[in-house]
Amino acid sequence: MTNSIYKLPKRFFPFVSLLFLFVLITSGWSLDKVERTTVFVNVSVIPMDSERILENQTVLIRGEKIIQIDSTDRSTIPVGAQIIDGKGKFLMPGLADMHAHLLFDDAPEHMALYPAHGVTTIRNLNALLPLHFEWREKVKNGEVFGPTIYTSGPTIGGVPPWVKIQNELMRLITVLLPLLVWMVIWGILRLFKHPKALHQFLFFGKKKPEKKKTWMISGTFLILGVGLAFFKVIPMDVYHTLQFPQADIVETVSEARNAVALQKAAGVDFIKLYDYSSQEVYLAAADEANKQGVYAAGHLPAAFIEDALRSGISDAVHVSEFSEHFFIDYDPESEEFGTHEIDMSQSKMNELADIAVKNNVALVATLITPETMLLGIEDLNQLLMRPENKFVPLKDIEDWKSESSKFIRFKDQGKWRREKWRPLLMKLTKTFHDRGVPILLGTDSDVVGIVPGMYAHRELELLVEAGLTPFEALAAGTRNSARIAEKMVGDGNWGTVEIGKRADLILVEANPLEDVRNTTRRAGVMVRGKWYSQTELEKMLDEMVEK
Numbered sequence: 001m002t003n004s005i006y007k008l009p010k011r012f013f014p015f016v017s018l019l020f021l022f023v024l025i026t027s028g029w030s031l032d033k034v035e036r037t038t039v040f041v042n043v044s045v046i047p048m049d050s051e052r053i054l055e056n057q058t059v060l061i062r063g064e065k066i067i068q069i070d071s072t073d074r075s076t077i078p079v080g081a082q083i084i085d086g087k088g089k090f091l092m093p094g095l096a097d098m099h100a101h102l103l104f105d106d107a108p109e110h111m112a113l114y115p116a117h118g119v120t121t122i123r124n125l126n127a128l129l130p131l132h133f134e135w136r137e138k139v140k141n142g143e144v145f146g147p148t149i150y151t152s153g154p155t156i157g158g159v160p161p162w163v164k165i166q167n168e169l170m171r172l173i174t175v176l177l178p179l180l181v182w183m184v185i186w187g188i189l190r191l192f193k194h195p196k197a198l199h200q201f202l203f204f205g206k207k208k209p210e211k212k213k214t215w216m217i218s219g220t221f222l223i224l225g226v227g228l229a230f231f232k233v234i235p236m237d238v239y240h241t242l243q244f245p246q247a248d249i250v251e252t253v254s255e256a257r258n259a260v261a262l263q264k265a266a267g268v269d270f271i272k273l274y275d276y277s278s279q280e281v282y283l284a285a286a287d288e289a290n291k292q293g294v295y296a297a298g299h300l301p302a303a304f305i306e307d308a309l310r311s312g313i314s315d316a317v318h319v320s321e322f323s324e325h326f327f328i329d330y331d332p333e334s335e336e337f338g339t340h341e342i343d344m345s346q347s348k349m350n351e352l353a354d355i356a357v358k359n360n361v362a363l364v365a366t367l368i369t370p371e372t373m374l375l376g377i378e379d380l381n382q383l384l385m386r387p388e389n390k391f392v393p394l395k396d397i398e399d400w401k402s403e404s405s406k407f408i409r410f411k412d413q414g415k416w417r418r419e420k421w422r423p424l425l426m427k428l429t430k431t432f433h434d435r436g437v438p439i440l441l442g443t444d445s446d447v448v449g450i451v452p453g454m455y456a457h458r459e460l461e462l463l464v465e466a467g468l469t470p471f472e473a474l475a476a477g478t479r480n481s482a483r484i485a486e487k488m489v490g491d492g493n494w495g496t497v498e499i500g501k502r503a504d505l506i507l508v509e510a511n512p513l514e515d516v517r518n519t520t521r522r523a524g525v526m527v528r529g530k531w532y533s534q535t536e537l538e539k540m541l542d543e544m545v546e547k
């Protein structure tokens with residue numbers, strides 16, 4: 001009896017202290033996460049719900065959300081809140097890059113480039129899984145400083161024509177595989193002075209292999225290999241995964257449907273379709289996405305662009321994808337590019353835009369991608385001298401200079417690109433916009449020459465050059481993109497400065513509705529409710545470059 005009375009406290013006290021410690025830690029953690037309060041005072045708010053400015057406002061942020069917007073004269077500031085003076089400044093939603101590519105071979109810390117440049121959300125259009133799922137979580141948990149990420153899985157599509165031969169060579173591996181395996185075993189046995197039993201098994205009991213027997217055995221294994229290849233015992237997937245770790249190569253309708261279903265089950269936010277598959281395979285993938293209720297974005301192959309628009313795909317990720325439709329005497333099977341005369345007729349552009357509108361297809365214009373390519377073609381030195389190259393991996397810059405770089409290979413296309421293609425892309429963007437296609441901001445970072453985060457601001461300028469007003473260009477990177485996130489995964493609670501919205505914000509020194517270039521004159525960025533002054537962000541970037 002006495003024993004048990006003394007036993008209880010012995011276990012009880014450590015248990016209670018542990019419980020207390022746990023409550024303390026978790027409440028401390030949630031205090032930081034939920035109760036952090038920041039107030040912008042005297043600021044001009046650009047809410048982006050419509051084209052207007054609310055002057056002299058107080059904007060209160062608690063946790064990750066905007067909880068109050070009111071005139072500064074009427075507002076009281078909660079005790080302990082961080083106060084940011086917004087006098088003479090403009091508070092607008094953070095930008096979203098709806099066509100971004102996370103790197104495969106770099107640290108997740110690289111993602112800081114986005115929010116440090118005011119891009120608080122990205123859509124990753126080609127993922128290496130599960131790596132990018134992990135990055136998505138790390139940002140969400142606050143382990144890594146980065147933008148909110150929506151990610152596809154690996155690109156679903158075919159292989160480009162110049163890879164097809166390589167592909168057939170891969171198939172040859174299956175044919176030769178049994179023979180190779182046998183040769184390796186034979187080699188190993190010789191090396192280790194062949195244990196008798198195995199040796200006799202392999203060479204049918206003979207002490208030394210006869211030439212004729214060796215040929216017979218080789219032939220048998222070769223036939224076996226042909227059989228394996230014919231029945232696809234080793235699926236091409238295996239080779240494709242080795243060759244293109246970031247792509248889901250599909251060759252048949254059932255492979256396409258399978259790929260979509262598997263990616264959906266894995267937890268992608270949307271699927272990314274790519275070119276180079278047959279019409280049948282492409283349409284099957286889009287159809288499966290609709291059946292599975294997963295959002296599809298991607299390239300629209302030139303050979304059947306109208307059917308691709310009607311396939312159920314929800315957004316086209318380059319305006320350039322539509323350009324071949326306007327090339328005179330163009331053969332989609334040929335690889336010719338940079339020579340064609342272009343049909344600039346407005347009615348033909350309207351027709352295509354109207355199909356997009358009818359089928360609810362949005363457009364990520366990515367004008368900055370061909371623009372950067374054009375700069376590299378016309379003046380490679382200027383591209384090489386850009387100060388922002390400090391954010392570009394050195395090996396990429398070496399690649400730009402190499403003989404095989406696109407800047408060198410496409411050298412002859414400069415005049416055509418500037419005089420013919422560029423006006424087409426601009427007019428197409430404007431036409432799609434005018435006919436009612438939602439335009440989204442996208443840069444195609446990290447492809448050749450595109451600096452993550454920073455180039456979203458160049459894209460804004462190009463959208464204005466195409467004919468959008470500054471408000472319409474900003475809408476592409478804010479509220480239009482949030483609407484897509486809503487359609488994609490029901491997470492559209494951002495993209496405007498309104499009560500209840502996620503506090504992804506940029507504070508700028510001058511009015512971006514007058515000149516979109518003002519989005520580059522930042523006083524700081526708020527990422528999911530946490531404020532970073534421009535000084536802090538620049539320090540962060542400097543440290544990144546030094547590493």
Ligand SMILES: [Zn+2]
Pocket residue numbers: 099101125444447
């Ligand atoms: Zn891309």
